[in-house]
Amino acid sequence: MYDVVIIGAGPHALSLLSRMLINTPDKYEERPDNKSLFFKNKSGVYKTKVKDNPQTRNTPRQLSTYLRKGGVIDENVLNNICVIDRHGGWMTQWSKQFDALGISHLRSTSSIHPDAFDLHTLVQFAEDHRREGELLEIDGGIRGSKFTGPFIVPSLGLFWDFCKSVVKRHKLEDFVTKGFVTRLLPKDGGYDVCLASGDVIVAKQVVVATGNIGVKRIPGWARDVYDGCVDGSLLHTWDIINNSDATGIHTSDVCKQMVKLNMRNPINNTGNTVVIVGGGLSSAHLVVKAAMSGADQIHLVCRSSIKVRQFDLELEWIGRSRFIKLADFYSMKSFEKRSHVVRSSRGGGSITPYVHQQLVKLQESGRLIIHEDTEVWECNKDENHWSIQLSNGHMVDCYIIWLATGSIVDVTMNPLFCDVIKELPINIIDDLPVLTDDLEWGCGSGLYVMGALGGLVLGPDALNLAGARGGASRIAHRLKC
Ligand SMILES: Cc1cc2nc3c(=O)[nH]c(=O)nc-3n(C[C@H](O)[C@H](O)[C@H](O)COP(=O)(O)OP(=O)(O)OC[C@H]3O[C@@H](n4cnc5c(N)ncnc54)[C@H](O)[C@@H]3O)c2cc1C
Known part of the structure; x- marks a missing residue:
């Protein structure tokens, strides 16, 4: 013992x-x-x-x-x-x-x-x-x-x-x-x-x-298709983190993934298009990773507008005012109030200024399109490519979807x-x-x-x-x- x-x-x-x-x-x-x-x-x-x-x-x-x-x-x-x-x-x-x-x-x-x-x-x-x-x-x-x-x-x-x-x-x-x-x-x-x-x-x-x-947060529109998708064309961040294959190839390597999916010569003009869903730092890192590993076109779909900040919680929680915030937190007798503080101080996903600059460069080069305040309305797999209907009116065809939608x-x-x-x-x-x-x-x-x-x-x-x-x-x- x-x-x-x-x-x-x-x-x-x-x-x-x-x-x-x-x-x-x-x-x-x-x-x-x-x-x-x-x-x-x-x-x-x-x-x-x-x-x-x-x-x-x-x-x-x-x-x-x-x-x-x-x-x-x-x-x-x-x-x-x-x-x-x-x-x-x-x-x-x-x-x-x-x-x-x-x-x-x-x-x-x-x-x-x-x-x-x-x-x-x-x-x-x-x-x-x-x-x-x-x-x-x-x-x-x-x-x-x-x-x-x-x-x-x-x-x-x-x-x-x-x-x-x-x-x-x-x-x-x-x-x-x-x-x-x-x-x-x-x-x-x-x-x-x-x-x-x-x-x-x-x-x-x-x-x-x-x-x-790693209890994955799968958005409602993706739940049915995610469970049924076994070819690696629809992945959550945790799948990408945990699924490097025996050769050490990460599933976030777009070119190699396209080869795996037998899509070297894409039809329907979709090219090496990747759709990434989520508005936090992981989604931004995945955009950069997709661009570096061969994606021609990346669509980043975020439910709200992109928040740029260094830390993943409000600045007051860092540095000397941290102790004031902690003292206030310790003084709260109601755990419901504490729970509210925990959730509101993190305030959803955000992206560091450093990574945001990389996104801006990709946007300027035309390889990245960011759809802010946008939800996915519908997602269907037709033969071997995905068709995604966005709430902003855009229709996107792609071979790979990554869900950077966080965990529960x-x-x-x-x-x-x-x-x-x-x-x-x-x-x-x-x-x-x-x-x-x-x-x-x-x-x-x-x-x-x-x-x-x-x-x-x-x-x-x-x-x-x-x-x-x-x-x-x-x-x-x-x-x-
Ligand atoms: C991409 C990313 C970047 C981040 N960057 C930062 C950062 O810069 N700064 C920061 O402060 N935080 C950051 N975080 C937050 C992050 O959660 C923490 O930094 C840290 O990894 C959490 O440490 P941990 O020990 O709780 O969990 P982990 O690092 O996940 O370690 C837990 C361990 O438990 C093991 N385990 C789990 N379940 C079982 C089981 N049932 N049986 C046996 N073993 C098990 C796992 O194998 C794992 O090794 C980041 C998170 C992510 C996802």
Whole structure:
């Protein structure tokens, strides 16, 4: 029996282990009971004590020493923890999603990463390895009075190498057990963690850090045709992320996909036309990916108008005003209100200024047509090409449709919680569980939840790397090993 089983080996799980293993206190731990950040007034309203953007606590020399030598790791703690991931390694799913969509830089800033030692370790890592060129300073045009920047985002390669160094510093190489967890059965004093292989791992405490489990949001008009389409000509983003074939060819490679579909000599004048549906960053990355991999003509169909912003939530949630927003959020007793904040602050999909510039260039070259405030009315497959009727009057013929329509976050749709919901019922508001302040599934259950499902406790960026940091700090101090 393990003291702790962590399901998932993404950045959230890594942040949690780092927080558990690093013994230095973090002034910026985002928890209502963190007295260096927040205080509660007599009326029970939280206020923040901090007026600046988060600062580093260490000198560059201390940071470099830590990066070289690591901290003191309590190996006894590690012996009592098991991390299970279906890919059998750290952050495999994470890198697959960036790779498949051809993303060059993270959206979040360089202070947000899984290493609990200090906010500044990623920047110091870049400096120590002479890779400062991979820290991209984003145009100041997005500055607001609430966050003046600097807006520095790391390249994918830099972030990935840094995360590998986090794994090494914390002695977590070869730590992940390969396995797909199908059920989580509560039992006296713990849980049976059931794997698809038939094996059962017994744990006193469990942390679910499975990220976005890929429940695809398929628009109504596509539901029938999507289920029946097996030739790869109608795909959701998650299919593209998960379906690189044995040769490593991603399904987002339009030319190779056309060859696969036997459509080298297109008839009906449709050429290598691709229709992409969705208005968020994934849809924009897919447009660029389609253009780079041979699409002659791309139609981007968005339900609303394109929103251009660096972060996937309102600017007030980033930088120094973040703590004011968090204090307001913690003060809300109504979980319905919190749910409203979580959804409204994200406000649907948006595209970074950097990727938007690439779309503008493609539009100017005539290869991209953006249909804003437009819905798909009808979609039919005729022989081997699709005909799509749009609400703006356009009719588009194409061979490939990609749905970048996002995922559904709903605890009741996650098979891991099926038995838990029955045996340990808690409130569920707008599909999100009402967890305790420490992200526990009801007091004393020993089951903790990270990621988007912690939204009612952590706030709108529960699913992001910032949420990983906040979630880790709440759970780490509760786990007993
Ligand atoms: C394209 C894209 C770009 C993004 N960019 C950013 C960004 O720049 N900054 C940011 O803050 N956020 C970003 N995000 C948000 C993103 O969700 C987080 O960065 C991060 O990937 C979430 O980490 P996680 O650990 O929760 O999930 P994941 O990275 O998905 O890791 C979860 C792991 O759990 C495993 N797993 C799932 N179910 C099971 C099971 N039943 N059994 C065993 N293993 C299982 C999976 O294999 C996976 O490895 C981005 C998201 C996407 C899709």
